[in-house]
Amino acid sequence: MKIIQVPDYEEMSKRAAEFLLKKIKQNPILTLGLATGSTPKGLYEQLILDRRKHGTSFQHVTTINLDEYIGLPASNPNSYHSFMTENLFRHLDIPLSNSYLPNGEAADLQKECARYESIIDEKGIDVQVLGIGQNGHIGFNEPGTSFNQTTHITTLAHSTRQVNARFFHSIEDVPKQAITMGIASIMKSSEILLLASGTKKAAAVHQLLSGEISEDFPASALHHHPHVTIIADDEALSIFT
Template sequence: MKVRRFSSDSLATVYTAALIESLLQREPHPVLGLATGATPVNLYRQLVDFHRQGLSFSHVTTINLDEYVGLPWTHPQSYHRFMQDHLFSQIDIPPGRTFIPDGTADDLEAECVRYDAILAAHPIDLQILGIGRNGHIGFNEPDISLKTRTHVIQLTEDTMQANARFFGSGEQVPDQAITMGIQSILQAKAIVLMAFGRDKAWAVKRALSGEVSTEVPASFLQMHPNVTFVLDEEAAADL
């Protein structure tokens, strides 16, 4: 695994955006695996800026990691809405080439099967990841075992507390999500994990140098041949 340390998250974001631009320029039909949450917001802002400077996304397919269960697509905190607001509505990507799990599906197990079929049809060239304070990637939470494919997950109290800041006062934070599984993530040809801030330092250290364990799902990235950790100094503080 490669580690790239930057003095600020702004520089780290530009570096990651440049990796994506390189992929888009060399591949005729690139597939990007995308993440949500606070970490990639500036990355998407940078990609929008690249688009305004001439970078086209018309040949790109995107596949998102996860979505909350029960939130309609129009909800301000749904990941469908997040991606529309921060990226899709501001670039030239065809709407039919953006895939996000449907957390409102009547049959969630069938939705997981449908999403696995999408992943099989569109192998991911570059997967962007964040990391939770407890070491989760996607919404694959620490557990005694981890599911390999797309599945419904019960979110931990720590994850719900971390996400509560995005919801209004008194608004209930979803306690379930649909997420790509660990094996699906590891099948990407290349992976970039972004982590910023001191509160991510423990998880970053365990992911990079700790025992591969279901207690720290990100540690499974040690088994992948092409992973880059893109960190600011605070996230790298324990290395």
């Protein structure tokens, strides 16, 4: 695991954007695994800025997102479809047909999980961007999830729903389930870029860097992956350093 320590969220976002832009320049037909949430928002802003400044084209890039809530229509402002459209896709030239998210409204959700995993297998993710939950989740793989799981239906931990309630009117409105890439799906990607910012992530980052591997702490599976880069700011690394 390579750890890059940066002073703050802005620097984390800039370094992450440089990391991805370099990869896209080397390989314009890159497949990117993407995350939602507060962590990658700054990275997405930097990618949009770069497009405006330098005209970088993402025309041949494919994106595959980690997860989507079950039961929220794609048009709901809190769906991850909406998050990605608002915060990234509508600002870039990625053809919509090249962007994949799980369908949380599929009539047959098990079938949807299998379909999504086959997309991951067919495209092959070159770089997967990850945030980390305060409980160590990656994607929506909550503590206790088998490292062998591929894309599956997950029940969100109460603590995850509490943390994500900030985007909804109340915790009751936060969906209880989601479709998420599994740990095994994430581990198929050639390279992983995990981002962490802020004191709220310090305990999780500390546990990750302790090196102990356990299904009770999903992010620890990343120790089995040969190409992981972590860009974390001073606050996220405050217990470690």
